[in-house]
Amino acid sequence: KDFRNNVKPNWCPGCGDFSVQASIQRAAANVGLDPENLAVVSGIGCSGRISGYINSYGFHGIHGRSLPIAQGLKMANRDLTVIASGGDGDGFAIGLGHTIHAIRRNVDITYIVMDNQIYGLTKGQTSPRSSSGFKTKSTPQGSIEPALAPMEMALTAGATFVAQSFSSDLKELTALIEAGLNHKGFSLINVFSPCVTYNKINTYDWFKENLTKLADVEGYDPSNRGQAMNVLMEKEGLVTGLIYQNSEQPSYQELVAGYSDEPLNSHELKLDDETFGGLLKEFM
Numbered sequence: 211k212d213f214r215n216n217v218k219p220n221w222c223p224g225c226g227d228f229s230v231q232a233s234i235q236r237a238a239a240n241v242g243l244d245p246e247n248l249a250v251v252s253g254i255g256c257s258g259r260i261s262g263y264i265n266s267y268g269f270h271g272i273h274g275r276s277l278p279i280a281q282g283l284k285m286a287n288r289d290l291t292v293i294a295s296g297g298d299g300d301g302f303a304i305g306l307g308h309t310i311h312a313i314r315r316n317v318d319i320t321y322i323v324m325d326n327q328i329y330g331l332t333k334g335q336t337s338p339r340s341s342s343g344f345k346t347k348s349t350p351q352g353s354i355e356p357a358l359a360p361m362e363m364a365l366t367a368g369a370t371f372v373a374q375s376f377s378s379d380l381k382e383l384t385a386l387i388e389a390g391l392n393h394k395g396f397s398l399i400n401v402f403s404p405c406v407t408y409n410k411i412n413t414y415d416w417f418k419e420n421l422t423k424l425a426d427v428e429g430y431d432p433s434n435r436g437q438a439m440n441v442l443m444e445k446e447g448l449v450t451g452l453i454y455q456n457s458e459q460p461s462y463q464e465l466v467a468g469y470s471d472e473p474l475n476s477h478e479l480k481l482d483d484e485t486f487g488g489l490l491k492e493f494m
């Protein structure tokens with residue numbers, strides 16, 4: 211199945227988000243999805259454009275709100291595979307509350323964050339993922355705040371699938387998105403996706419020098435949450451691969467099934483006078 215469409219992305223040449231787009235398209239095809247069974251929801255930011263660049267249903271939402279929309283979509287139509295996406299500002303600043311609660315709720319969606327450690331769309335301000343000392347127009351003397359640690363945060367919030375990858379590693383990123391799509395529950399995939407225009411510190415070369423692949427860590431066991439936390443702290447979060455997965459915990463969909471077997475999309479839409487007309491009269 212072809213998940214490419216004919217919309218030409220207007221990201222800057224070299225932006226890490228191109229690889230995320232390609233990886234989603236490959237992963238969706240590899241797990242056997244059909245375009246009409248996939249919905250990609252995004253927030254605001256350069257990364258937010260991604261929902262228009264994939265041959266699937268797309269919903270470009272508002273800032274920090276891709277997760278409420280994605281969760282509602284999944285609950286209303288449980289046959290859909292739902293990917294939520296956005297940048298680090300979208301998911302870890304304005305949308306952080308939604309991120310934490312979506313994680314602990316374990317709704318069966320895949321959340322892909324394009325983490326470039328800066329606000330690119332608004333031309334380069336410090337984000338919650340910028341390192342301390344990071345100089346931008348909004349912190350000309352260097353940021354005095356430490357960066358948020360999203361992977362450690364997700365583990366603490368009870369995440370059942372936590373992974374991290376790098377735009378330069380298409381093979382690993384595609385495999386992790388496939389694993390996230392196959393995971394029955396909420397999967398968080400943070401992608402180091404360099405902003406080549408505004409972030410001159412966290413470049414492709416910088417990541418290549420500083421990242422450790424978990425596949426190269428001897429004895430690493432992604433089912434061990436304690437080990438996951440230890441390795442993240444030891445490597446200051448600069449790892450890629452499957453960090454943690456718990457396949458035993460039931461998803462929100464499975465738990466809610468006992469209360470509501472019929473999602474909205476299985477109900478007959480009645481536009482007769484009795485139901486629709488009655489509703490309208492209430493508002494007149």
Ligand code: SF4
Pocket residue numbers: 220221222224225226227256257326330331404405406407408
């Ligand atoms: Fe990508 Fe940065 Fe350009 Fe935005 S400003 S499209 S994040 S390179």
